[in-house]
Amino acid sequence: MQNRVTELFGTEYPIIQGGMIWASGWRLASAVSNAGGLGILGAASMYPEVLLEHIQKCKKATDRPFGVNVPMLYPDIDKLMDIIVSEEVKIVFTSAGNPKTWTSFLKERGITVVHVVSSVKFALKAQNAGVDAIVAEGFEAGGHNGRDETTTLVLIPAVKEQISIPLIAAGGIATGRQMLAAMILGADGVQVGSRFVASIEASSHQLFKDEVVKAKEGDTQLTLKELAPVRLLKNKFYQDIQNVYAQGASMAELKEVLGRARAKKGMFEGDLEEGELEIGQVSALIHNIQPAARIVKELMADFEEAKEKIINPL
Structure with a gap:
């Protein structure tokens, strides 16, 4: 499946694994990338030396593209950026701050930059800052969220109307049917977080994973x-x-x-x-803990089945 997102990242599928705090280490990121999606290391819960270790291990575990998610509020962000550049990471997702701060620095060094937003206003600011793509994350999402409580169903078409660069939908996506719905609304790809928390490779604690499945x-x-x-x-x-x-x-x-x-x-x-x-x-739709590769495979199979039912409803 090829579109603007797969071409931008060099992946097989337009599926991005969220860079979730305390879950997104090298095992998860490399597994998603090896399965055809884009694995992301979550730098928010890593000291600089820990991020360095995870980048190096991820490079050994996969020869496919992967990225790093960096929240702008990180206190030693300059150290993270220096590591990302020195280790020749090709894709960076930024969040929780002004994209102007680091976008030029990264792009001048040949790095693809994606910024996470929760509103049309910030999507436009990110596009004007020169990012290569935008993740629009709806109110349904886990973790830190937008104050406006705009749902994914509303946010994606609203952002799509205003931007010209690739759009990635996030928030409330754990099945192929939801992926298809997001793309019908205008997204070029999806970022999936909670579903990958309930994966074998996620670095989060098993007791937490069990609670996610029970939710x-x-x-x-x-x-x-x-x-x-x-x-x-x-x-x-x-x-x-x-x-x-x-x-x-x-x-x-x-x-x-x-x-x-x-x-x-x-x-x-x-x-x-x-x-x-x-x-x-x-999380209410997540019923098991599986290998990341199987999650990617099931997402795509469910996506294709849902698409076929729309084309041929009978």
Whole structure:
């Protein structure tokens, strides 16, 4: 299957694995790339020396394209960028910040740049900054999210109307049918996060993966909008947040409840009570933990079957 996204990245399929915190290490990224998608290393949960290790291991594990996701809020971002350049990584996804800051630096060094946005306004800013493609991520997505709560169903066609560069849909996509729907809405490809959390190769804790599989409709909620909106599985930590909200908590009190390293505690260390469990609404449609290659294969098979039913409904 060839289109603007596969041509841009040099992949077989227009499927991008999300660079998820505490889940997207070299094992997952290389497995997705080897299966025909684009694997992404999630730098947000890596010290610079850890990112270097994962890039080098990923290069040994696959001869296909892979990328690195870098949040602009990362405190030592210059060190990450220097590593990315020195290791000759060809694709970088940026998020959570102004794309103007690093896009020129990366593109001058021959790197393809993609920026993640949650609104038309920021999509236009990213296009004007010179990025090669945009990920438009809807409110359904797990982890850190947009404040406007625009759903993928609305966001993708709205962004498509305004930009000319390739568009990648994210948020609420875990099946081939959802992939087809996103592409009918105007996307050239999809970024899949939560489904790959429930993969064998994901570096997240097995207890967290099991919770993702057990999740039902309504088991996630967007919260902490005053700090940084994040979608979480409902657990004791989530309920603690709701309790302080009910008491009229200030920003300082919210920060105190949040504390430090909550995401690592929950998703990487497996503390299901006190940890932050970031996952998307689509977790309600994830029923098993599988190898990443099988997930890619099933996505494409489901996509082709759904497309055929539209073409030949009888």
